[in-house]
Amino acid sequence: MPKHTAPVDEPNASLAPLVIVGVLPPIEGGEDNLLPKDAWLNPLRVEFELWSDHSTRPGAFDRVQLIWDGDEAKPIDEKQFDGPYTEEDLADLWLEVPASRLSEGGHTIFYKVWSWNQSPIPRVTEPVNVTIDKSPPVLAGDRKMAFPEAVVPPSKITAQYLTANSDQVLATLPDYAVKKVGDVISWYWEEFPNSQLLVDSLTLDPGNVGQPLHLPLKGDMLRERGNGLRYATCRVRDRVGHEVTTLHVLLDVNILPPPLRKRPSVKEATGAVLDPLFYGVSGVTVVIPRQDDEDLGLKREVFWRGYGELGSHHALEPNPANAREYPIPPAAIVPNIGAGSYLPFLSLDIQVLA
Known part of the structure; x- marks a missing residue:
């Protein structure tokens, strides 16, 4: 023993x-x-x-x-x-x-x-x-993320704003009691305020737990999710497992170019063929058909892209007598003359006969 x-x-x-x-x-x-x-x-x-x-x-x-x-x-x-x-x-x-x-x-x-x-x-x-810890986080104020005044309705998030602000919009999380190391902040950007379509998440550490939290909405994400009204929400999940979600903020996005346009035509062409009758004499006329978003007051311009600088023309203003017609001067026609020559014009190939 x-x-x-x-x-x-x-x-x-x-x-x-x-x-x-x-x-x-x-x-x-x-x-x-x-x-x-x-x-x-x-x-x-x-x-x-x-x-x-x-x-x-x-x-x-x-x-x-x-x-x-x-x-x-x-x-x-x-x-x-x-x-x-x-x-x-x-x-x-x-x-x-x-x-x-x-x-x-x-x-x-x-x-x-x-x-x-x-x-x-x-x-x-x-x-x-x-x-x-039996108490969930408590959001301060109106319980909403704060956004720069420049993008809050009636203003919009525009391409110009992104260009001037490092290609992002910074949202500020409302303060809450009590921020702790290990809390996970997740933010969402979507067409409906259901906090499902995640943008990104951040886990608090000793370096940021005492700081205001700025949550980036990157330009790539905004462009991917498109123009229109979008809901921004944020969820705080503490280390214990309690969750609280901010009230949604509704913002308007207008950063993508307009949708594909109805194709223009050349008034003097027969289909896609331009006859020599119009070489260097009176020029040609580009006709823009009525567009789906025409009533939005968008300015229209015409780019006649030919061979070289002399064979191209940028028409800034329409014919005063007809807002759908843009004149292309004869000087921009002549350099494109040649057997079998094709002039790419706004996705429409114009054949220029010799």
């Missing part, structure tokens, strides 16, 4: 640190032993390893006590183990904090071992912290 020795009368001697079951993994700058959402509805289990100099004979008892918030006079839980230790005993090396004691805030926990030989001094572990 192994020889018994008296236990060492020093705190922490031969005692492994306790293990709190079910807490979130540690992160830099985060709260210690943080319980996930709703974990406080069940008892908190604490496990420990078998200590050295444990009892090895029947009738010699070791007693383990779990101390919550430093109240050593009233252990939160305890067990007694009779030597020698069996596999069943080793599986029973755990204690619990009742759910009724898992109140919000910070707590301390440690365990102590009273040895089989009735030593008046127990061995104890160092206290560790336990954090319980």
Whole structure:
């Protein structure tokens, strides 16, 4: 039979640190032993390893006590183990904090071992912290993201705005109580305010937890998701698992070029063929058909792209007598003369006969 020795009368001697079951993994700058959402509805289990100099004979008892918030006079839980230790005993090396004691805030926990030989001094572990957060974040103000005044209705997000602002729009998250390391900020941009179409997310760290949070809407994303009315929302999910979503902000986007136009035609051409009758004499006339967005007051211009600078022309203004007709001077026709020559004109090939 192994020889018994008296236990060492020093705190922490031969005692492994306790293990709190079910807490979130540690992160830099985060709260210690943080319980996930709703974990406080069940008892908190604490496990420990078998200590050295444990009892090895029947009738010699070791007693383990779990101390919550430093109240050593009233252990939160305890067990007694009779030597020698069996596999069943080793599986029973755990204690619990009742759910009724898992109140919000910070707590301390440690365990102590009273040895089989009735030593008046127990061995104890160092206290560790336990954090319980039952409160979801609370958004301040109107609970909406703030946008630059230049893009708030009746103004729009325009291509000019993106060009002047590093190809992005910066939204500012409303402040909330309380920002903590490990919180995840996710923001959304979509046609309906359902906070499903994610733009990006950000996890708070010690470097940004105390700063105003500016959330970028990049130009590439805005262009990909198109023109029109869009809803902007943001969701805050704290490390515990509570979530809160901002109220939506409705913005208007007008950054993409207009849709494909109805093709123009050359008045003097027969289909796509331009007869020599019109070479260098009176020029030609480009006719623009009525467009779907014509009533929006958009200015129209015509680009006659021929061979070289002399064979091209930029018609800025229409014929004063007919707003659909743009004159192309004869000087821009002559350089394009040649057998089999084709003049690419706004996706319409005009053949110029010799």
